[in-house]
Amino acid sequence: DGGITQSPKYLFRKEGQNVTLSCEQNLNHDAMYWYRQDPGQGLRLIYYSQIVNDFQKGDIAEGYSVSREKKESFPLTVTSAQKNPTAFYLCASSIAPDRGDTGELFFGEGSRLTVL
Amino acid sequence: AQSVAQPEDQVNVAEGNPLTVKCTYSVSGNPYLFWYVQYPNRGLQFLLKYITGDNLVKGSYGFEAEFNKSQTSFHLKKPSALVSDSALYFCAVRDPGTGFQKLVFGTGTRLLVSP
Numbered sequence: 001d002g003g004i005t006q007s008p009k010y011l012f013r014k015e016g017q018n019v020t021l022s023c024e025q026n027l028n029h030d031a032m033y034w035y036r037q038d039p040g041q042g043l044r045l046i047y048y049s050q051i052v053n054d055f056q057k058g059d060i061a062e063g064y065s066v067s068r069e070k071k072e073s074f075p076l077t078v079t080s081a082q083k084n085p086t087a088f089y090l091c092a093s094s095i096a097p098d099r100g101d102t103g104e105l106f107f108g109e110g111s112r113l114t115v116l
Numbered sequence: 117a118q119s120v121a122q123p124e125d126q127v128n129v130a131e132g133n134p135l136t137v138k139c140t141y142s143v144s145g146n147p148y149l150f151w152y153v154q155y156p157n158r159g160l161q162f163l164l165k166y167i168t169g170d171n172l173v174k175g176s177y178g179f180e181a182e183f184n185k186s187q188t189s190f191h192l193k194k195p196s197a198l199v200s201d202s203a204l205y206f207c208a209v210r211d212p213g214t215g216f217q218k219l220v221f222g223t224g225t226r227l228l229v230s231p
Contacts, residue, residue, distance in 0.1 A: 004159075040125075042206065042223040043160075058218070090159055102167050103148050103210035103219050107159035 002027045006091050006108035013078075013085070013115050021076045021111045023091035030096035032074035033105065036060060037088040046089075049074055050096070078113060086115045118143040118211040122222035129197045130230050137192040137225045139207030148210040149190040150219065151181055153203050160206060166190060177201070197229045 004025045013019045025032065031050050035043040045058030049068040063082025068074055078085045089112075092105040119142045129135045141147055148167050152160040164175025171183045181192045190207060207222040 006159075040223060043221040045218055048218065088157075092160075102165065103212075104150065104162060104165060105160075105219055106162070107152075109159045110157065112157065 004091055004093055004106060004108035006089075006111050008111060009109065011111060011113050013113060015115055016080045018077055018079050019113065021078070021089055021091075021113070023074045023076065023108060024072055025074075025091075025093045025106075025108075026072060027093055027106060028071075029093035029106070030071070031094045032068070033092045033094075034058075034064070034066065034074070034076045035090040035092065037090055037110075043090065046076065085113055088112050118147070118209050118220050120207050120209045120220055120222040122205075122207055122225045124225050125223075126226045126228060128228050128230065131199050132196050135194050135197045135201070135227065135229070137205050137207075137227060139190045139192065139222060140188050141190060141207070141209040142188065143209055143211040145211050147190075148212055149181075149183060150208040150210075151175065151179070151190075151192050152206045152208065152221075153177075154206065154224075155203050163192070163205075197227075199229050199231055202227055202229045 007022045033048045034046040037043050044060050046064050047066045049055035055068050065077045090110050091108040094105050121140045150165045151163040154160045163179050164173050166173050166183045174180045179194050204224045204226050206224050208219045210219045
């Protein structure tokens, strides 16, 4: 079955440490996204990528970094510069803006990061 | 810039009764509208979308939504609620315009269906 796999499901980090969240998709989608979810704030876009080797900042990119070396993979690194990293992180994908994409997103199961 | 408002943090309904979860939007052009559902500690699941055509769209699990352009609304409805419908519901909007346009989400409405 096609889908999006995020790992790990739960992650604990000490302050000052960088952590990387994995996101892999086998849907053959061109675009991939990272969202952050906090209670009462909905989903906020961190980074997105429309094609391999290209990505753009979303609304809250500070303290985060990404790479898109392969179509299937879009890892997110939460750096020590992120002031409040404890949150639920969601990865998503969509077909492609130029291939009739209506914007429907397919989501992974999420990764919950807790900073101790 | 596009925006979405979900005016109710929580909606309570008894099992078997009809439910409505409200959503209003603001875009400069013709909107693409979506509803997603999220169960605890899970990702979002797509329920339905409005792109064009019939104002009443039907989706998964018996849900439907009505697009009302004059009121800029896209309320989610179900004729008979189930306890298993209890979850967090998100409305989202995209202004297709030109170029890449992101999906903007509302803050979510928690639906609680009591037995």
